[in-house]
Amino acid sequence: MPSLSSRMGRQVPELPEVESSRRYLEEPLVGRSVTGVAVGRARMIRHQAIPVDFTSRLLGRKLMAVDRKGKYLLLRFDADMTLVMHLGMSGRLQLALPGEECAPHSNVVIGFDDEIELRLVDPRTFGFAVAVTPEELAVHSVARLGPDALNALPRTSAFRTALRERTAPIKSLLLDQRIIAGLGNIYADEVLFRARVHGSRPGGSLNGEEVRRVRAAIGPVLKAGLRAGGTSLDDLAYLLPDGRAGEYLQRLRVYGRSGLPCRSCGTPIERMVLGQRSHFFCRTCQPPFRPR
DNA sequence: CCTCCATCCTGTGGGC
DNA sequence: TGCCCACAGGATGGAG
Missing domain, CATH: 3.20.190.10 (MutM-like, N-terminal)
Incomplete structure (x- = not known):
């Protein structure tokens, strides 16, 4: 690793x-x-x-x-x-x-x-x-491209419609730029952690409340990233490779943290592969199967 | 249409 | 010390 x-x-x-x-x-x-x-x-x-x-x-x-x-x-x-x-x-x-x-x-x-x-x-x-x-x-x-994740986030109802009947993992659907434009592998994982939804869940299996949580997590996660970028934008060091790595390290809750304790509950963060991409998650905060 | 998977490319670091 | 190789990921396009 x-x-x-x-x-x-x-x-x-x-x-x-x-x-x-x-x-x-x-x-x-x-x-x-x-x-x-x-x-x-x-x-x-x-x-x-x-x-x-x-x-x-x-x-x-x-x-x-x-x-x-x-x-x-x-x-x-x-x-x-x-x-x-x-x-x-x-x-x-x-x-x-x-x-x-x-x-x-x-x-x-x-x-x-x-x-x-x-x-x-x-x-x-x-x-x-x-x-x-x-x-x-x-x-x-x-x-x-679908609606922009920062400026034109769809309403929960429209988002839920887009996910209805979909069997692909929600993680993969968040990366599909035709549904929402702007999320990549890192932020998709951060969004799912914040929403307490496991990335392997079929998109159509999310209930209304879960769709609402995923949608609600997108803005704060992206804005936190933007603040990090914006802060160091004043510094020309930002333009150099690795200039912002430190800032991001402190912000990420799950991405790249396999084996490290969940910042929320202490359970070790795990990694799995979804759609040929790494998915990092906390199995306590993000149960792989929908609780009944 | 949907889902899955290979492909493009190169810097990096782990292992030997 | 140095070499080799697997790995990372966004978008696309083809297969089923």
Whole structure:
């Protein structure tokens, strides 16, 4: 079992990290125009139907707004051009001066006004960037996202409808971005712990009260993560790898804590695999079977 | 449509 | 000390 510190050595970007990135980019970049584009690894724009379009579509475009939906960033440019970015497993965004040395794996670099650069750093290249027209955006996976977990959380009744009849584990359904957009493996486990629901429970087996608890846990868990990101956002150290690991370590209740005592009841946290992903839980606080 | 599973990729650390 | 290998995970796409 890898140690907690190794597991958390590089934070996987989830909704709070993406929202922090959105805020980080907004003020310095909105109103500026693209003066240069460099793609260091073609794989990063693999979703671009015509690769050469990535550069030509962005050059000269003025940034109007920086939006987010789920874990996707949407940079809205004039002429109806949208730059869709996803940080994948290991991506992060940096702002830098043009002369500054690039961090390793700075795979996509976009220059604004010849004064500031947006760099997408992503060693594992699970992330991507793509420049799309409104027509292309409408059929992009971002268009199939469910409501945003932070800004548009569905009511309990709608959430319960979405889970009705579903036999897949609730943990897997929380990770399904078409139902709710923004939860990843870490926060899904934290949400389930807070809701006192075991991740292996079939989605349709949750009663109304349990669905209500799961829904109610999403906001506080994400906002706690956002506060952690927001706090250290002031510190440029945030931009370096591992800069925030410590902050998260203290916050997590179950993720990565197998063998350690539950912060609520002391029972050792356990790990199992659900949908090919780790699920961490407390079997006392989150009974695997619904109590009668 | 739903569920399950393989695939992409590379830094990291555990084991030998 | 150094090498090897398993592991981590978000999204996608195919099979059943």
